[in-house]
Amino acid sequence: MKSKLINFFKKLIAYSFYLFVFLLPWQTKLILRSDATNFQEISLYLSSAFLIFSLFLLFFYKIKWFKDETKVSGLWLALTSFEIFIIISFFFSTDQILSFYHYILILLGIGLFYLLREANDKYQYEEAILNKTKIVYLFFISVFLQACLGIYQFLTQSTFAFKYLGLAEHNPNALGTAVVECSSGRWLRAYGGFDHPNIFGGVLAITLLVSIYLLARKKVIRSKAEMSSSLFLFIFYFVGLLALFFTFSRAAYLAFFIGLICLLIINIRQKDYWILGRFLALLFFSIVMAGLIAFPYSDLLVARSGSDTRLERKSRDERIEYSYQAKEVISQHWASGVGIGNYVNFIEIKDQFRKDIWDYQPVHNFFLLLWAEAGVGALFSILIFFFYLKKDCQTNIFWAVFMAVITLMFFDHWLLSLPFGVIFLFFVFGLI
Numbered sequence: 001m002k003s004k005l006i007n008f009f010k011k012l013i014a015y016s017f018y019l020f021v022f023l024l025p026w027q028t029k030l031i032l033r034s035d036a037t038n039f040q041e042i043s044l045y046l047s048s049a050f051l052i053f054s055l056f057l058l059f060f061y062k063i064k065w066f067k068d069e070t071k072v073s074g075l076w077l078a079l080t081s082f083e084i085f086i087i088i089s090f091f092f093s094t095d096q097i098l099s100f101y102h103y104i105l106i107l108l109g110i111g112l113f114y115l116l117r118e119a120n121d122k123y124q125y126e127e128a129i130l131n132k133t134k135i136v137y138l139f140f141i142s143v144f145l146q147a148c149l150g151i152y153q154f155l156t157q158s159t160f161a162f163k164y165l166g167l168a169e170h171n172p173n174a175l176g177t178a179v180v181e182c183s184s185g186r187w188l189r190a191y192g193g194f195d196h197p198n199i200f201g202g203v204l205a206i207t208l209l210v211s212i213y214l215l216a217r218k219k220v221i222r223s224k225a226e227m228s229s230s231l232f233l234f235i236f237y238f239v240g241l242l243a244l245f246f247t248f249s250r251a252a253y254l255a256f257f258i259g260l261i262c263l264l265i266i267n268i269r270q271k272d273y274w275i276l277g278r279f280l281a282l283l284f285f286s287i288v289m290a291g292l293i294a295f296p297y298s299d300l301l302v303a304r305s306g307s308d309t310r311l312e313r314k315s316r317d318e319r320i321e322y323s324y325q326a327k328e329v330i331s332q333h334w335a336s337g338v339g340i341g342n343y344v345n346f347i348e349i350k351d352q353f354r355k356d357i358w359d360y361q362p363v364h365n366f367f368l369l370l371w372a373e374a375g376v377g378a379l380f381s382i383l384i385f386f387f388y389l390k391k392d393c394q395t396n397i398f399w400a401v402f403m404a405v406i407t408l409m410f411f412d413h414w415l416l417s418l419p420f421g422v423i424f425l426f427f428v429f430g431l432i
Helices: 002-023 045-063 074-090 096-119 132-156 197-216 222-245 250-270 273-306 310-333 343-350 366-391 400-410 419-431
Strands: 027-031 042-045 178-180 185-188
Touching: 002 045, 002 096, 002 132, 042 045, 042 096, 042 185, 042 419, 045 096, 045 419, 074 096, 074 366, 096 185, 132 185, 132 197, 132 222, 132 419, 197 250, 197 273, 197 400, 197 419, 222 250, 222 273, 222 343, 250 273, 250 400, 310 343, 310 366, 343 366, 366 400, 400 419
Parallel strands: none
Antiparallel strands: 027 042, 178 185
16 A cells, blocks of 8 residues: 555656646746736746646655655755855845745756756666656657747747747837848747747757757667657757747857757767767758758848847847946945846836836846846855766766856846746756
């Protein structure tokens, strides 16, 4: 009877977590406190509800049937220190409710990281609760649907709203919509189901790196299931590559490119020439496909890569202004920060010249934003966490994914400023 109950709990944890993984890319949410921008909104995401349920079941399972006698590592001490500094920043925030909400998000992210590490451990359990392969493929399936949606959005230059999937309508002629502007007009960038094309592009860059890594390592197909998984990975990779192009996200392009360079180095150093050959073949076809896609949209690429158009000049000037703002905030609040999740609110309150609401943005750099919001202690703690994460890495793909994520961190803020970004960050780190 006891063993049946334990197995029931394991399955309940697994299935609820798999639901979370599939729903993670979709922005279905219940808005608890609305705001003009997502940075100050407080919402409960459907995916987070399943994550909370999975964590509750796991903690109950461990307390009831399993005694953890492992030593606390530097990895967990770094995360504990990070959490403490986040709590301290709460007392310096201008909007403590918003700060508390972001603290809960980070706590959920750490819980997700813990769940992925613990429930995948075969040494502590007779049988691992979670299957990492299932997690990866479920996430791929969900992102594949997003990729198809993003391709549709760009090719039709239209979107549609559907609140139950968290989809918002984006009009390319409206201010605030992410577009590429050139002589042929304003072109809507692919959003998928995300809040911004840069987020969509970042997720695609990471998942494409993992998929090309898995494709290159499939040497022998021994069953129909392996044939189906290989076919799906192949289709997913090239559909995802097309969707990545249509995001026109420069940070995502760069992250994907750096990740590919890391994968090439990894494959060369491992001296498995079969895998290296498959990887180079996939890389060759990727370049050919990218060239074929880019040819009819070369004017958009030129406009996006240059700085002569009105929107690109505006984007460059805004990024410079946001960096100066962040440096000013850090110089005045370097120790405590202005409160986690409170950067935009702080800037808006301190600004003497009232601007349009979309002019108030976080600095486009994860590390500067973290320092400005939670102080130098939180920044130092996350860097220590990265050090121990590398020391404790479990996969050969670590450097490719890690460097891609770091690239996104240096050129954007969504991995800290938005709920999905925080959860996605710990999701990726928990798997590698």
